[in-house]
Amino acid sequence: MRLIFALIFSTAAYIANAQHQEGGIVSNFKHLPLQQLFDTANYFYFQNSTDTALVCYSLVINTVPTNSDFEQQKKVIVAYNRSAIIYYYMSDYRTAYELYIKALLLCEKFNYTSYESRILTNIGGIYHQFNKYDVAKQYYKRALSLSEDTTSIIILLNNIAAAELEAGNMDSAFYYFSKALPISKRHNNFNLYNIQNNMALYYQKERQYDSAFRYFGLSLTEARKDNQIETEANVLSKLSNLFLEVGKADSALLYIKLSNRIATQNNFLKILAENHLTLSKIEESIGRKAEALEHFKTYTSLMDSVLNVEKFSDISQLQRLYEISKTNQQIEQLTLEQQLKKRIIYYQQIGLVVLLLISGVLLFTFFQKRKLNTAYKALVEKNREIIELQEHSSEKYSKKYQKSALNDDMQDELLDKIVAVMEDTSVICDTNFSIDKLAELVQSNHAYVSQTINNVLKKNFRSFLNEYRMREAQRLLSEQNT
Numbered sequence: 001m002r003l004i005f006a007l008i009f010s011t012a013a014y015i016a017n018a019q020h021q022e023g024g025i026v027s028n029f030k031h032l033p034l035q036q037l038f039d040t041a042n043y044f045y046f047q048n049s050t051d052t053a054l055v056c057y058s059l060v061i062n063t064v065p066t067n068s069d070f071e072q073q074k075k076v077i078v079a080y081n082r083s084a085i086i087y088y089y090m091s092d093y094r095t096a097y098e099l100y101i102k103a104l105l106l107c108e109k110f111n112y113t114s115y116e117s118r119i120l121t122n123i124g125g126i127y128h129q130f131n132k133y134d135v136a137k138q139y140y141k142r143a144l145s146l147s148e149d150t151t152s153i154i155i156l157l158n159n160i161a162a163a164e165l166e167a168g169n170m171d172s173a174f175y176y177f178s179k180a181l182p183i184s185k186r187h188n189n190f191n192l193y194n195i196q197n198n199m200a201l202y203y204q205k206e207r208q209y210d211s212a213f214r215y216f217g218l219s220l221t222e223a224r225k226d227n228q229i230e231t232e233a234n235v236l237s238k239l240s241n242l243f244l245e246v247g248k249a250d251s252a253l254l255y256i257k258l259s260n261r262i263a264t265q266n267n268f269l270k271i272l273a274e275n276h277l278t279l280s281k282i283e284e285s286i287g288r289k290a291e292a293l294e295h296f297k298t299y300t301s302l303m304d305s306v307l308n309v310e311k312f313s314d315i316s317q318l319q320r321l322y323e324i325s326k327t328n329q330q331i332e333q334l335t336l337e338q339q340l341k342k343r344i345i346y347y348q349q350i351g352l353v354v355l356l357l358i359s360g361v362l363l364f365t366f367f368q369k370r371k372l373n374t375a376y377k378a379l380v381e382k383n384r385e386i387i388e389l390q391e392h393s394s395e396k397y398s399k400k401y402q403k404s405a406l407n408d409d410m411q412d413e414l415l416d417k418i419v420a421v422m423e424d425t426s427v428i429c430d431t432n433f434s435i436d437k438l439a440e441l442v443q444s445n446h447a448y449v450s451q452t453i454n455n456v457l458k459k460n461f462r463s464f465l466n467e468y469r470m471r472e473a474q475r476l477l478s479e480q481n482t
Contacts (some may be wrong), residue, residue, distance in 0.1 A: 193222035233262035273302035
């Protein structure tokens with residue numbers, strides 16, 4: 001119990017100190033331009049100065065948003081995500097989740113898929129903490145489908161494997177571990193300590209203790225090499241539990257004390273809770289039931305403060321709100337956005353009407369063109385048949401007019417006039433056009449016109465007329481096809 005009070009006191013002191021300093025921090029940084037403010041926030045974030053980082057990230061988040069400035073929106077998204085990570089490690093999962101959701105909504109709005117994968121991974125981590133492994137896997141797999149960089153893929157494969165392992169799906173867990181491990185080794189052993197730690201847990205569940213000890217040892221070495229303090233405390237805790245499982249209570253007690261020291265110094269509440277559960281089992285194994293009960297009480301108190309039902313209920317509610325509102329994008333300046341949406345809808349409606357009209361015109365034109373094509377093709381074919389029939393009788397016309405007064409010069413002159421008339425398509429395409437009409441237009445008579453066409457062109461008037469009409473039909477067909 002003293003440990004719990006100490007942790008609560010240290011957390012309260014941290015918050016009070018942050019609130020006391022916040023006014024001064026804000027006055028120091030609020031005048032900075034956005035890029036410099038963002039860089040300052042990142043500097044304190046990576047230096048583990050979380051209170052100052054949170055204030056700077058809040059200033060970034062509260063800058064006046066400009067929808068057209070994607071680079072600014074990216075900074076806001078990162079600020080939300082990293083603020084959420086800070087709250088996550090403070091075990092304030094509700095606040096962390098709320099900030100992750102805000103970041104996720106912005107990612108979806110601005111199609112920032114590369115960063116969306118990170119946020120989905122972090123949300124999956126919260127569900128993993130609450131032992132909601134199926135939900136966690138859904139987020140991990142969704143993140144994996146969006147991941148493009150190798151480091152994210154390694155993390156997600158390991159996370160999915162860990163969730164499968166916790167859910168008791170051993171074959172599936174081993175499949176994902178076997179995919180993550182070689183990729184990590186090919187990329188400078190990235191996240192190797194976590195993969196090895198989970199592999200050790202896999203072998204422990206399979207009761208292959210030699211392999212379990214081996215992988216825990218490898219994980220501990222990698223974690224210390226990469227200065228991964230939380231992983232080190234976690235591996236020491238898991239080693240203690242493994243020693244207890246194989247009946248070596250003294251070794252279990254040694255490793256649990258090492259883990260507790262690191263976890264207490266760094267306020268790793270969940271590791272501390274699990275350690276007290278292991279200590280309860282150790283004390284019970286050596287017959288010290290009163291001490292075992294005290295450790296178990298501490299375990300339940302810590303777990304209740306970290307992962308209580310009320311907190312998960314809050315997170316579940318936030319999840320439901322996210323599912324309902326993710327398409328509405330809950331961000332500031334709602335009035336302006338709604339006006340913009342109305343304008344867009346108005347123009348879309350106009351565009352739809354125009355599109356429908358254009359589509360109607362195009363359909364009408366298409367069917368008319370098809371109808372004309374059919375008619376013109378029929379006309380061409382009919383005229384061709386007529387010409388072929390008429391050509392067989394063309395020779396008889398050369399002898400018909402031997403006694404006529406129309407000489408060659410007169411015929412040539414008349415033919416020029418006839419051809420001039422025939423070139424006028426508006427005349428020859430008239431349904432009432434006849435040889436008499438032609439004779440009238442060339443100021444001659446029926447007999448001379450017929451004689452000239454028969455003698456000079458070796459065809460009758462109907463064949464001659466059909467040739468011109470067919471030529472016009474072909475021209476129209478050619479234009480329609482272009």
